[in-house]
Amino acid sequence: MSVSARQAAGAIDLAAAAWVARMDARALTADERGELDAWLAADPRHLGALARARALLLSRQDGTTASIEQAVAPRDSAPLPSRRRLLAAAASVAGLAALGAGMRQPAARQTYSSAVGEVRHIPLDDGSTLTLNTDTSVTLAYAAGRRLLYLDRGEAFFDVAAVSDRPFVVRSPLAQLSTTGGACCARLNGDGVMTVAVLSGRVAVEGAPSPLAETLDRVTGRDWTLRLGARDAVLVSGGQEVSVRPGGAGHGSLVSFEAVAPGALDRALMWREGRLAFEGETLAQAAAQFARYSHRRIVLASDRLAQRHISGLFQATDLAGFARAVAVGFSAKYREEGDSIVLYD
Amino acid sequence: MDDAPVQDRHDAIARPQDGPQPAPLGDAPFRDAPFSDERARWLAAHILPHEHGLRAWLRSKSFLGFDADDVVQETYAILVAKACVAGIENPRAYAFQTAYSVVLRLVRQSRVVPIAAVADLSTLEAVVDAPSPEEVTSARQELRLIQDAIADLPRQTRRAFVMRRVEGLPQQEIARRMRLSENTVEKHITRGLKLLAERFGRGER
Numbered sequence: 159m160s161v162s163a164r165q166a167a168g169a170i171d172l173a174a175a176a177w178v179a180r181m182d183a184r185a186l187t188a189d190e191r192g193e194l195d196a197w198l199a200a201d202p203r204h205l206g207a208l209a210r211a212r213a214l215l216l217s218r219q220d221g222t223t224a225s226i227e228q229a230v231a232p233r234d235s236a237p238l239p240s241r242r243r244l245l246a247a248a249a250s251v252a253g254l255a256a257l258g259a260g261m262r263q264p265a266a267r268q269t270y271s272s273a274v275g276e277v278r279h280i281p282l283d284d285g286s287t288l289t290l291n292t293d294t295s296v297t298l299a300y301a302a303g304r305r306l307l308y309l310d311r312g313e314a315f316f317d318v319a320a321v322s323d324r325p326f327v328v329r330s331p332l333a334q335l336s337t338t339g340g341a342c343c344a345r346l347n348g349d350g351v352m353t354v355a356v357l358s359g360r361v362a363v364e365g366a367p368s369p370l371a372e373t374l375d376r377v378t379g380r381d382w383t384l385r386l387g388a389r390d391a392v393l394v395s396g397g398q399e400v401s402v403r404p405g406g407a408g409h410g411s412l413v414s415f416e417a418v419a420p421g422a423l424d425r426a427l428m429w430r431e432g433r434l435a436f437e438g439e440t441l442a443q444a445a446a447q448f449a450r451y452s453h454r455r456i457v458l459a460s461d462r463l464a465q466r467h468i469s470g471l472f473q474a475t476d477l478a479g480f481a482r483a484v485a486v487g488f489s490a491k492y493r494e495e496g497d498s499i500v501l502y503d
Numbered sequence: 504m505d506d507a508p509v510q511d512r513h514d515a516i517a518r519p520q521d522g523p524q525p526a527p528l529g530d531a532p533f534r535d536a537p538f539s540d541e542r543a544r545w546l547a548a549h550i551l552p553h554e555h556g557l558r559a560w561l562r563s564k565s566f567l568g569f570d571a572d573d574v575v576q577e578t579y580a581i582l583v584a585k586a587c588v589a590g591i592e593n594p595r596a597y598a599f600q601t602a603y604s605v606v607l608r609l610v611r612q613s614r615v616v617p618i619a620a621v622a623d624l625s626t627l628e629a630v631v632d633a634p635s636p637e638e639v640t641s642a643r644q645e646l647r648l649i650q651d652a653i654a655d656l657p658r659q660t661r662r663a664f665v666m667r668r669v670e671g672l673p674q675q676e677i678a679r680r681m682r683l684s685e686n687t688v689e690k691h692i693t694r695g696l697k698l699l700a701e702r703f704g705r706g707e708r
Binding site for chain 1: 533534542544572582596603604695
Protein backbone atom coordinates (compact mmCIF):
# COMPACT_ATOMS: atom_id res chain seq x y z
CA MET A 159 0.00 0.00 0.00
CA SER A 160 1.80 3.12 -1.14
CA VAL A 161 1.83 6.32 0.87
CA SER A 162 0.51 8.41 -2.01
CA ALA A 163 -2.50 6.12 -2.49
CA ARG A 164 -3.31 6.33 1.21
CA GLN A 165 -3.19 10.13 1.09
CA ALA A 166 -5.38 10.10 -1.97
CA ALA A 167 -8.04 8.08 -0.15
CA GLY A 168 -7.76 10.45 2.82
CA ALA A 169 -8.15 13.49 0.58
CA ILE A 170 -11.26 11.94 -0.97
CA ASP A 171 -12.70 11.32 2.52
CA LEU A 172 -12.10 14.97 3.44
CA ALA A 173 -13.85 16.23 0.31
CA ALA A 174 -16.72 13.80 0.86
CA ALA A 175 -17.08 14.92 4.51
CA ALA A 176 -17.20 18.57 3.38
CA TRP A 177 -19.91 17.83 0.81
CA VAL A 178 -22.01 15.87 3.28
CA ALA A 179 -21.67 18.60 5.94
CA ARG A 180 -22.63 21.23 3.36
CA MET A 181 -25.70 19.32 2.15
CA ASP A 182 -26.59 18.69 5.78
CA ALA A 183 -26.48 22.45 6.47
CA ARG A 184 -28.51 23.69 3.53
CA ALA A 185 -29.57 23.11 -0.08
CA LEU A 186 -26.74 23.49 -2.58
CA THR A 187 -26.58 26.45 -4.95
CA ALA A 188 -26.70 25.75 -8.68
CA ASP A 189 -22.93 26.34 -8.89
CA GLU A 190 -22.27 23.96 -6.03
CA ARG A 191 -24.46 21.29 -7.63
CA GLY A 192 -22.40 21.57 -10.80
CA GLU A 193 -19.22 21.36 -8.77
CA LEU A 194 -20.49 18.27 -6.93
CA ASP A 195 -21.46 16.59 -10.20
CA ALA A 196 -18.02 17.28 -11.65
CA TRP A 197 -16.34 15.93 -8.51
CA LEU A 198 -18.46 12.78 -8.60
CA ALA A 199 -17.74 12.24 -12.30
CA ALA A 200 -13.99 12.57 -11.79
CA ASP A 201 -13.51 9.26 -9.94
CA PRO A 202 -15.86 6.38 -9.07
CA ARG A 203 -14.41 6.33 -5.54
CA HIS A 204 -15.86 9.79 -4.88
CA LEU A 205 -19.45 8.52 -4.91
CA GLY A 206 -18.50 5.70 -2.56
CA ALA A 207 -16.78 8.06 -0.12
CA LEU A 208 -19.79 10.39 -0.22
CA ALA A 209 -22.20 7.53 0.49
CA ARG A 210 -19.99 6.26 3.29
CA ALA A 211 -19.74 9.69 4.92
CA ARG A 212 -23.49 10.13 4.71
CA ALA A 213 -23.98 6.66 6.22
CA LEU A 214 -21.59 7.54 9.06
CA LEU A 215 -23.60 10.67 9.81
CA LEU A 216 -26.86 8.70 9.75
CA SER A 217 -25.66 5.69 11.75
CA ARG A 218 -26.87 5.88 15.31
CA GLN A 219 -26.46 3.71 18.33
CA ASP A 220 -30.19 3.03 18.62
CA GLY A 221 -31.00 2.33 15.00
CA THR A 222 -27.89 0.41 14.11
CA THR A 223 -27.90 -1.90 17.12
CA ALA A 224 -31.40 -3.05 16.32
CA SER A 225 -30.74 -3.54 12.65
CA ILE A 226 -27.46 -5.35 13.06
CA GLU A 227 -29.42 -8.35 14.26
CA GLN A 228 -31.11 -8.34 10.89
CA ALA A 229 -27.84 -7.68 9.10
CA VAL A 230 -26.06 -10.70 10.48
CA ALA A 231 -28.99 -13.08 10.77
CA PRO A 232 -30.64 -12.88 7.37
CA ARG A 233 -32.40 -16.20 7.69
CA ASP A 234 -34.17 -15.25 10.90
CA SER A 235 -35.52 -12.08 9.42
CA ALA A 236 -36.25 -13.58 6.04
CA PRO A 237 -38.68 -11.62 3.87
CA LEU A 238 -41.98 -13.16 2.82
CA PRO A 239 -40.85 -15.31 -0.14
CA SER A 240 -38.33 -17.18 2.02
CA ARG A 241 -40.86 -17.71 4.76
CA ARG A 242 -43.14 -19.17 2.16
CA ARG A 243 -40.32 -21.46 1.10
CA LEU A 244 -39.85 -22.58 4.68
CA LEU A 245 -43.55 -23.35 4.94
CA ALA A 246 -43.32 -25.28 1.70
CA ALA A 247 -40.39 -27.23 3.15
CA ALA A 248 -42.41 -28.06 6.24
CA ALA A 249 -45.32 -29.14 4.09
CA SER A 250 -43.18 -31.35 1.87
CA VAL A 251 -42.58 -33.81 4.71
CA ALA A 252 -46.33 -33.98 5.20
CA GLY A 253 -46.45 -36.09 2.07
CA LEU A 254 -49.46 -36.24 -0.18
CA ALA A 255 -50.73 -32.73 0.42
CA ALA A 256 -47.37 -31.33 -0.62
CA LEU A 257 -47.48 -33.37 -3.80
CA GLY A 258 -50.50 -31.40 -4.90
CA ALA A 259 -48.99 -28.10 -3.77
CA GLY A 260 -45.83 -28.92 -5.67
CA MET A 261 -47.78 -29.54 -8.83
CA ARG A 262 -49.33 -26.12 -8.65
CA GLN A 263 -46.05 -24.38 -7.87
CA PRO A 264 -43.17 -25.74 -9.93
CA ALA A 265 -39.85 -24.11 -9.02
CA ALA A 266 -39.12 -20.92 -10.94
CA ARG A 267 -36.30 -21.45 -13.40
CA GLN A 268 -33.72 -19.00 -14.53
CA THR A 269 -31.00 -19.59 -17.09
CA TYR A 270 -27.63 -17.83 -16.99
CA SER A 271 -25.29 -18.10 -19.92
CA SER A 272 -21.96 -16.70 -21.03
CA ALA A 273 -20.64 -15.94 -24.50
CA VAL A 274 -17.42 -17.34 -25.96
CA GLY A 275 -14.52 -15.67 -24.14
CA GLU A 276 -16.74 -14.35 -21.34
CA VAL A 277 -16.47 -15.12 -17.62
CA ARG A 278 -19.46 -14.26 -15.41
CA HIS A 279 -19.69 -14.08 -11.62
CA ILE A 280 -23.24 -14.53 -10.38
CA PRO A 281 -24.00 -14.12 -6.66
CA LEU A 282 -27.00 -16.24 -5.68
CA ASP A 283 -29.64 -15.47 -3.05
CA ASP A 284 -28.42 -18.11 -0.61
CA GLY A 285 -24.91 -16.62 -0.46
CA SER A 286 -23.45 -19.07 -2.97
CA THR A 287 -21.61 -17.86 -6.03
CA LEU A 288 -21.80 -19.18 -9.53
CA THR A 289 -18.96 -18.46 -11.95
CA LEU A 290 -19.51 -19.30 -15.60
CA ASN A 291 -16.58 -19.99 -17.89
CA THR A 292 -16.64 -19.33 -21.62
CA ASP A 293 -19.67 -20.52 -23.63
CA THR A 294 -21.56 -21.93 -20.66
CA SER A 295 -25.20 -22.25 -19.71
CA VAL A 296 -26.57 -23.02 -16.23
CA THR A 297 -30.24 -23.16 -15.25
CA LEU A 298 -31.29 -22.43 -11.68
CA ALA A 299 -34.30 -24.26 -10.23
CA TYR A 300 -34.00 -23.47 -6.52
CA ALA A 301 -36.73 -25.05 -4.43
CA ALA A 302 -37.58 -25.25 -0.75
CA GLY A 303 -35.69 -28.38 0.17
CA ARG A 304 -32.73 -28.07 -2.15
CA ARG A 305 -30.79 -25.77 -4.41
CA LEU A 306 -31.04 -27.42 -7.80
CA LEU A 307 -29.06 -26.31 -10.85
CA TYR A 308 -28.59 -27.77 -14.31
CA LEU A 309 -25.26 -27.51 -16.08
CA ASP A 310 -26.52 -27.40 -19.66
CA ARG A 311 -23.26 -26.59 -21.42
CA GLY A 312 -19.66 -25.60 -20.72
CA GLU A 313 -17.93 -25.18 -17.36
CA ALA A 314 -18.96 -23.59 -14.10
CA PHE A 315 -17.45 -23.01 -10.67
CA PHE A 316 -19.78 -23.37 -7.70
CA ASP A 317 -18.86 -21.71 -4.41
CA VAL A 318 -21.56 -23.21 -2.24
CA ALA A 319 -22.70 -21.48 0.95
CA ALA A 320 -23.10 -24.09 3.68
CA VAL A 321 -26.74 -24.91 4.42
CA SER A 322 -26.86 -28.34 5.98
CA ASP A 323 -30.56 -29.04 5.41
CA ARG A 324 -30.74 -27.66 1.88
CA PRO A 325 -28.37 -29.57 -0.41
CA PHE A 326 -26.87 -27.92 -3.44
CA VAL A 327 -27.42 -30.21 -6.44
CA VAL A 328 -25.92 -29.83 -9.91
CA ARG A 329 -27.29 -32.00 -12.68
CA SER A 330 -25.87 -32.67 -16.11
CA PRO A 331 -26.93 -35.22 -18.72
CA LEU A 332 -24.18 -37.47 -17.35
CA ALA A 333 -24.06 -37.01 -13.60
CA GLN A 334 -25.50 -35.43 -10.53
CA LEU A 335 -23.35 -33.65 -7.93
CA SER A 336 -24.60 -32.89 -4.45
CA THR A 337 -23.05 -31.08 -1.53
CA THR A 338 -24.14 -29.13 1.53
CA GLY A 339 -21.25 -26.67 1.31
CA GLY A 340 -17.89 -26.29 -0.38
CA ALA A 341 -16.44 -25.32 -3.71
CA CYS A 342 -16.23 -27.33 -6.90
CA CYS A 343 -15.88 -26.97 -10.63
CA ALA A 344 -17.77 -29.02 -13.21
CA ARG A 345 -17.02 -29.14 -16.90
CA LEU A 346 -18.75 -30.83 -19.83
CA ASN A 347 -16.05 -31.65 -22.35
CA GLY A 348 -16.61 -31.87 -26.07
CA ASP A 349 -15.82 -35.60 -26.05
CA GLY A 350 -18.80 -36.43 -23.82
CA VAL A 351 -16.71 -36.75 -20.66
CA MET A 352 -17.49 -34.63 -17.62
CA THR A 353 -14.83 -33.61 -15.10
CA VAL A 354 -15.55 -32.57 -11.54
CA ALA A 355 -12.82 -30.94 -9.44
CA VAL A 356 -13.48 -30.32 -5.75
CA LEU A 357 -11.63 -27.49 -4.00
CA SER A 358 -13.20 -27.75 -0.58
CA GLY A 359 -15.98 -29.61 1.18
CA ARG A 360 -17.24 -32.97 -0.01
CA VAL A 361 -19.24 -33.60 -3.14
CA ALA A 362 -21.23 -36.75 -3.86
CA VAL A 363 -21.04 -37.67 -7.54
CA GLU A 364 -23.50 -40.15 -8.99
CA GLY A 365 -25.16 -40.98 -12.27
CA ALA A 366 -27.75 -38.63 -13.71
CA PRO A 367 -31.30 -39.32 -12.52
CA SER A 368 -33.43 -41.54 -14.74
CA PRO A 369 -35.82 -39.77 -17.13
CA LEU A 370 -38.75 -41.03 -15.04
CA ALA A 371 -37.32 -39.66 -11.79
CA GLU A 372 -36.50 -36.40 -13.53
CA THR A 373 -40.08 -36.06 -14.79
CA LEU A 374 -41.64 -36.89 -11.41
CA ASP A 375 -39.23 -34.46 -9.88
CA ARG A 376 -40.24 -31.63 -12.19
CA VAL A 377 -43.97 -32.30 -11.99
CA THR A 378 -44.22 -32.70 -8.24
CA GLY A 379 -41.47 -30.34 -7.16
CA ARG A 380 -40.23 -33.07 -4.85
CA ASP A 381 -36.97 -34.90 -4.88
CA TRP A 382 -37.16 -38.41 -6.31
CA THR A 383 -33.47 -38.89 -6.88
CA LEU A 384 -31.38 -37.38 -4.16
CA ARG A 385 -29.60 -39.94 -2.05
CA LEU A 386 -26.61 -38.26 -0.43
CA GLY A 387 -24.05 -40.93 0.33
CA ALA A 388 -26.09 -43.57 -1.44
CA ARG A 389 -24.58 -46.83 -2.64
CA ASP A 390 -23.65 -45.72 -6.16
CA ALA A 391 -22.45 -42.27 -5.18
CA VAL A 392 -18.72 -41.49 -5.13
CA LEU A 393 -17.67 -39.08 -2.42
CA VAL A 394 -15.08 -36.58 -3.71
CA SER A 395 -13.10 -34.44 -1.24
CA GLY A 396 -11.13 -31.20 -1.55
CA GLY A 397 -8.11 -31.51 -3.87
CA GLN A 398 -9.59 -34.44 -5.80
CA GLU A 399 -10.84 -34.64 -9.34
CA VAL A 400 -13.04 -37.23 -11.01
CA SER A 401 -14.04 -37.97 -14.58
CA VAL A 402 -17.52 -39.19 -15.44
CA ARG A 403 -18.10 -41.00 -18.75
CA PRO A 404 -21.08 -42.84 -20.18
CA GLY A 405 -20.91 -46.55 -19.33
CA GLY A 406 -22.67 -47.78 -22.44
CA ALA A 407 -26.28 -48.91 -22.87
CA GLY A 408 -27.93 -49.75 -19.55
CA HIS A 409 -24.75 -49.20 -17.56
CA GLY A 410 -25.31 -45.66 -16.34
CA SER A 411 -22.20 -43.56 -15.80
CA LEU A 412 -18.66 -44.55 -14.85
CA VAL A 413 -16.77 -42.42 -12.36
CA SER A 414 -12.97 -42.54 -12.05
CA PHE A 415 -10.56 -40.58 -9.85
CA GLU A 416 -7.87 -38.60 -11.68
CA ALA A 417 -4.35 -38.01 -10.41
CA VAL A 418 -4.00 -34.35 -9.49
CA ALA A 419 -0.54 -32.77 -9.31
CA PRO A 420 -0.03 -30.23 -6.49
CA GLY A 421 -1.16 -26.78 -7.62
CA ALA A 422 -2.80 -28.16 -10.75
CA LEU A 423 -6.35 -27.41 -9.57
CA ASP A 424 -5.51 -23.80 -8.75
CA ARG A 425 -3.86 -23.40 -12.14
CA ALA A 426 -6.81 -24.95 -13.93
CA LEU A 427 -9.17 -22.55 -12.14
CA MET A 428 -7.32 -19.45 -13.31
CA TRP A 429 -10.07 -19.09 -15.90
CA ARG A 430 -12.15 -17.46 -13.19
CA GLU A 431 -9.84 -14.46 -13.54
CA GLY A 432 -9.95 -14.69 -17.33
CA ARG A 433 -6.49 -16.24 -17.52
CA LEU A 434 -4.91 -19.47 -18.66
CA ALA A 435 -1.98 -20.85 -16.69
CA PHE A 436 0.34 -23.42 -18.23
CA GLU A 437 3.09 -25.39 -16.63
CA GLY A 438 4.80 -27.71 -19.05
CA GLU A 439 1.84 -28.26 -21.39
CA THR A 440 2.65 -28.70 -25.08
CA LEU A 441 1.86 -25.84 -27.42
CA ALA A 442 -0.74 -28.11 -29.06
CA GLN A 443 -2.52 -28.49 -25.72
CA ALA A 444 -2.26 -24.76 -25.05
CA ALA A 445 -3.67 -23.91 -28.49
CA ALA A 446 -6.63 -26.21 -27.79
CA GLN A 447 -7.27 -24.33 -24.54
CA PHE A 448 -7.23 -20.95 -26.30
CA ALA A 449 -9.71 -22.29 -28.86
CA ARG A 450 -12.36 -22.49 -26.11
CA TYR A 451 -12.16 -18.75 -25.45
CA SER A 452 -12.24 -17.32 -28.95
CA HIS A 453 -13.70 -17.79 -32.39
CA ARG A 454 -10.17 -17.37 -33.68
CA ARG A 455 -7.65 -20.21 -33.70
CA ILE A 456 -3.96 -20.73 -33.07
CA VAL A 457 -2.55 -22.97 -35.82
CA LEU A 458 0.80 -24.65 -35.25
CA ALA A 459 2.39 -25.15 -38.64
CA SER A 460 5.17 -27.51 -37.52
CA ASP A 461 5.39 -30.59 -35.28
CA ARG A 462 8.52 -29.13 -33.72
CA LEU A 463 6.47 -26.23 -32.38
CA ALA A 464 3.46 -28.35 -31.45
CA GLN A 465 5.57 -30.51 -29.13
CA ARG A 466 7.37 -27.66 -27.35
CA HIS A 467 6.44 -27.20 -23.70
CA ILE A 468 5.23 -23.90 -22.36
CA SER A 469 4.83 -22.37 -18.89
CA GLY A 470 3.28 -19.02 -18.10
CA LEU A 471 0.19 -17.00 -17.48
CA PHE A 472 -1.87 -15.60 -20.35
CA GLN A 473 -5.06 -13.66 -20.92
CA ALA A 474 -7.49 -16.29 -22.20
CA THR A 475 -8.85 -14.05 -24.94
CA ASP A 476 -5.53 -12.56 -26.05
CA LEU A 477 -4.43 -14.95 -28.79
CA ALA A 478 -2.12 -12.39 -30.35
CA GLY A 479 -0.32 -11.89 -27.04
CA PHE A 480 0.15 -15.65 -26.72
CA ALA A 481 1.48 -15.89 -30.30
CA ARG A 482 3.92 -13.06 -29.61
CA ALA A 483 5.16 -14.78 -26.44
CA VAL A 484 5.63 -18.09 -28.28
CA ALA A 485 7.41 -16.37 -31.17
CA VAL A 486 9.84 -14.71 -28.76
CA GLY A 487 10.30 -17.76 -26.55
CA PHE A 488 10.83 -20.35 -29.28
CA SER A 489 12.35 -18.20 -32.06
CA ALA A 490 9.29 -18.76 -34.22
CA LYS A 491 7.33 -16.42 -36.48
CA TYR A 492 3.61 -15.81 -36.81
CA ARG A 493 1.18 -14.37 -39.30
CA GLU A 494 -2.55 -13.72 -39.26
CA GLU A 495 -4.62 -15.62 -41.80
CA GLY A 496 -8.30 -14.79 -41.64
CA ASP A 497 -9.54 -16.07 -38.27
CA SER A 498 -6.29 -17.88 -37.54
CA ILE A 499 -2.91 -16.97 -36.19
CA VAL A 500 -0.37 -19.30 -37.76
CA LEU A 501 2.84 -20.01 -35.85
CA TYR A 502 5.70 -21.35 -37.96
CA ASP A 503 9.46 -21.83 -37.85
CA MET B 504 -35.89 17.04 22.71
CA ASP B 505 -35.16 18.04 26.30
CA ASP B 506 -32.46 20.44 27.33
CA ALA B 507 -30.20 18.07 29.27
CA PRO B 508 -26.64 19.37 29.71
CA VAL B 509 -24.31 18.40 26.90
CA GLN B 510 -21.90 16.69 29.27
CA ASP B 511 -24.58 14.13 30.15
CA ARG B 512 -24.96 13.37 26.51
CA HIS B 513 -21.28 12.56 26.26
CA ASP B 514 -21.57 10.11 29.11
CA ALA B 515 -24.47 8.55 27.31
CA ILE B 516 -22.25 8.01 24.32
CA ALA B 517 -19.45 6.48 26.30
CA ARG B 518 -21.94 4.04 27.84
CA PRO B 519 -24.64 3.79 25.19
CA GLN B 520 -26.67 1.04 26.83
CA ASP B 521 -27.17 3.20 29.95
CA GLY B 522 -27.95 6.43 28.17
CA PRO B 523 -31.30 7.92 27.28
CA GLN B 524 -32.77 6.82 23.96
CA PRO B 525 -32.28 9.61 21.44
CA ALA B 526 -35.52 11.10 20.22
CA PRO B 527 -36.61 10.29 16.67
CA LEU B 528 -35.02 12.73 14.29
CA GLY B 529 -36.59 15.10 11.88
CA ASP B 530 -33.73 15.08 9.41
CA ALA B 531 -34.25 17.00 6.24
CA PRO B 532 -33.54 14.63 3.33
CA PHE B 533 -30.48 15.22 1.16
CA ARG B 534 -32.12 16.65 -1.90
CA ASP B 535 -28.84 17.26 -3.71
CA ALA B 536 -27.18 13.91 -3.09
CA PRO B 537 -27.13 11.44 -5.99
CA PHE B 538 -28.67 8.78 -3.74
CA SER B 539 -31.62 8.56 -1.38
CA ASP B 540 -31.43 8.87 2.40
CA GLU B 541 -33.12 5.50 2.54
CA ARG B 542 -30.15 3.96 0.74
CA ALA B 543 -27.68 5.75 3.01
CA ARG B 544 -29.56 4.36 6.03
CA TRP B 545 -29.39 0.89 4.52
CA LEU B 546 -25.62 1.29 4.17
CA ALA B 547 -25.39 2.51 7.77
CA ALA B 548 -27.40 -0.42 9.10
CA HIS B 549 -26.16 -3.28 6.91
CA ILE B 550 -22.74 -2.44 5.51
CA LEU B 551 -20.94 -0.19 8.03
CA PRO B 552 -21.05 -2.91 10.73
CA HIS B 553 -19.12 -5.25 8.43
CA GLU B 554 -16.60 -2.74 7.15
CA HIS B 555 -14.00 -3.61 9.75
CA GLY B 556 -14.12 -7.29 8.77
CA LEU B 557 -14.06 -6.40 5.10
CA ARG B 558 -10.97 -4.24 5.59
CA ALA B 559 -9.21 -6.96 7.57
CA TRP B 560 -9.83 -9.38 4.74
CA LEU B 561 -8.66 -6.86 2.14
CA ARG B 562 -5.51 -6.13 4.15
CA SER B 563 -4.65 -9.83 4.14
CA LYS B 564 -4.66 -9.63 0.33
CA SER B 565 -2.85 -6.31 0.01
CA PHE B 566 0.27 -7.98 -1.41
CA LEU B 567 -1.75 -8.18 -4.62
CA GLY B 568 -0.89 -4.52 -4.95
CA PHE B 569 -4.23 -2.81 -4.47
CA ASP B 570 -5.16 -0.20 -1.88
CA ALA B 571 -7.84 -1.37 0.57
CA ASP B 572 -9.21 2.18 0.89
CA ASP B 573 -9.74 2.35 -2.87
CA VAL B 574 -11.59 -0.96 -2.83
CA VAL B 575 -13.82 0.09 0.09
CA GLN B 576 -14.72 3.38 -1.56
CA GLU B 577 -15.51 1.66 -4.84
CA THR B 578 -17.54 -0.96 -3.02
CA TYR B 579 -19.68 1.72 -1.41
CA ALA B 580 -20.03 3.39 -4.82
CA ILE B 581 -21.37 0.17 -6.36
CA LEU B 582 -23.72 -0.50 -3.45
CA VAL B 583 -25.13 3.02 -3.43
CA ALA B 584 -25.58 3.03 -7.21
CA LYS B 585 -27.39 -0.33 -7.25
CA ALA B 586 -30.99 0.09 -8.41
CA CYS B 587 -32.51 -1.99 -5.62
CA VAL B 588 -31.14 -3.57 -2.45
CA ALA B 589 -34.39 -5.10 -1.17
CA GLY B 590 -33.49 -8.54 -2.52
CA ILE B 591 -30.15 -8.72 -0.72
CA GLU B 592 -30.71 -11.23 2.07
CA ASN B 593 -27.12 -11.34 3.26
CA PRO B 594 -25.62 -7.84 2.95
CA ARG B 595 -22.29 -8.93 4.41
CA ALA B 596 -21.81 -11.62 1.78
CA TYR B 597 -22.94 -9.18 -0.86
CA ALA B 598 -20.46 -6.52 0.28
CA PHE B 599 -17.61 -9.05 0.25
CA GLN B 600 -18.68 -10.27 -3.19
CA THR B 601 -18.78 -6.71 -4.48
CA ALA B 602 -15.34 -5.96 -3.02
CA TYR B 603 -14.07 -9.17 -4.58
CA SER B 604 -15.23 -8.03 -8.02
CA VAL B 605 -13.51 -4.67 -7.48
CA VAL B 606 -10.27 -6.42 -6.51
CA LEU B 607 -10.45 -8.64 -9.58
CA ARG B 608 -10.88 -5.62 -11.81
CA LEU B 609 -8.03 -3.70 -10.16
CA VAL B 610 -5.72 -6.70 -10.41
CA ARG B 611 -6.67 -7.27 -14.03
CA GLN B 612 -6.08 -3.61 -14.83
CA SER B 613 -2.65 -3.53 -13.27
CA ARG B 614 -0.07 -3.98 -15.98
CA VAL B 615 2.24 -6.30 -14.10
CA VAL B 616 0.81 -9.08 -11.97
CA PRO B 617 3.19 -11.48 -10.24
CA ILE B 618 2.15 -15.05 -10.97
CA ALA B 619 2.15 -15.97 -7.28
CA ALA B 620 -0.27 -13.14 -6.65
CA VAL B 621 -2.60 -14.27 -9.38
CA ALA B 622 -2.57 -17.82 -8.11
CA ASP B 623 -3.56 -16.55 -4.68
CA LEU B 624 -6.65 -14.87 -6.11
CA SER B 625 -8.30 -18.27 -6.07
CA THR B 626 -8.44 -18.05 -2.28
CA LEU B 627 -10.25 -14.72 -2.41
CA GLU B 628 -13.65 -16.24 -2.86
CA ALA B 629 -13.61 -18.41 0.21
CA VAL B 630 -14.82 -15.72 2.61
CA VAL B 631 -18.28 -15.16 1.26
CA ASP B 632 -20.12 -17.23 3.84
CA ALA B 633 -22.61 -16.47 6.54
CA PRO B 634 -20.93 -14.76 9.50
CA SER B 635 -19.73 -16.92 12.36
CA PRO B 636 -20.80 -16.06 15.92
CA GLU B 637 -17.39 -14.45 16.55
CA GLU B 638 -17.93 -12.16 13.60
CA VAL B 639 -21.35 -11.18 14.90
CA THR B 640 -19.68 -10.14 18.13
CA SER B 641 -17.06 -8.15 16.31
CA ALA B 642 -19.73 -6.45 14.20
CA ARG B 643 -21.34 -5.32 17.44
CA GLN B 644 -18.00 -4.14 18.76
CA GLU B 645 -17.62 -2.33 15.48
CA LEU B 646 -20.61 -0.14 16.33
CA ARG B 647 -18.99 0.63 19.64
CA LEU B 648 -15.94 1.78 17.68
CA ILE B 649 -18.02 4.56 16.15
CA GLN B 650 -18.91 5.70 19.65
CA ASP B 651 -15.28 5.52 20.76
CA ALA B 652 -14.17 7.47 17.70
CA ILE B 653 -16.74 10.17 18.50
CA ALA B 654 -15.58 10.30 22.13
CA ASP B 655 -12.04 10.95 20.83
CA LEU B 656 -13.03 13.95 18.71
CA PRO B 657 -11.69 17.41 19.69
CA ARG B 658 -14.04 19.00 22.26
CA GLN B 659 -15.87 21.61 20.14
CA THR B 660 -16.10 19.27 17.17
CA ARG B 661 -17.48 16.55 19.40
CA ARG B 662 -20.12 18.86 20.89
CA ALA B 663 -21.33 19.93 17.46
CA PHE B 664 -21.16 16.40 16.12
CA VAL B 665 -23.09 14.87 19.01
CA MET B 666 -25.80 17.52 18.79
CA ARG B 667 -26.14 16.78 15.10
CA ARG B 668 -25.78 13.02 14.95
CA VAL B 669 -27.17 11.86 18.28
CA GLU B 670 -29.64 14.58 19.19
CA GLY B 671 -30.59 15.29 15.62
CA LEU B 672 -30.49 19.09 15.90
CA PRO B 673 -30.18 20.99 12.62
CA GLN B 674 -26.86 22.76 12.07
CA GLN B 675 -28.60 26.13 12.34
CA GLU B 676 -29.84 25.29 15.83
CA ILE B 677 -26.42 23.97 16.84
CA ALA B 678 -24.88 27.27 15.73
CA ARG B 679 -27.37 29.15 17.93
CA ARG B 680 -26.71 26.99 20.99
CA MET B 681 -22.93 27.02 20.60
CA ARG B 682 -22.91 30.71 19.65
CA LEU B 683 -20.92 29.98 16.54
CA SER B 684 -21.48 30.93 12.93
CA GLU B 685 -23.29 28.34 10.79
CA ASN B 686 -20.18 28.19 8.67
CA THR B 687 -18.08 27.16 11.68
CA VAL B 688 -20.58 24.48 12.68
CA GLU B 689 -20.42 23.09 9.14
CA LYS B 690 -16.62 22.96 9.48
CA HIS B 691 -16.93 21.05 12.75
CA ILE B 692 -19.28 18.54 11.12
CA THR B 693 -16.86 18.17 8.21
CA ARG B 694 -13.97 17.62 10.58
CA GLY B 695 -15.93 15.13 12.70
CA LEU B 696 -16.95 13.13 9.64
CA LYS B 697 -13.43 13.18 8.26
CA LEU B 698 -11.94 11.88 11.52
CA LEU B 699 -14.67 9.26 11.80
CA ALA B 700 -14.12 8.16 8.21
CA GLU B 701 -10.41 7.80 8.96
CA ARG B 702 -10.67 5.97 12.25
CA PHE B 703 -13.72 3.84 11.71
CA GLY B 704 -12.92 0.62 9.97
CA ARG B 705 -9.29 1.41 9.39
CA GLY B 706 -8.40 0.73 13.00
CA GLU B 707 -6.37 3.95 13.21
CA ARG B 708 -6.46 5.15 16.76
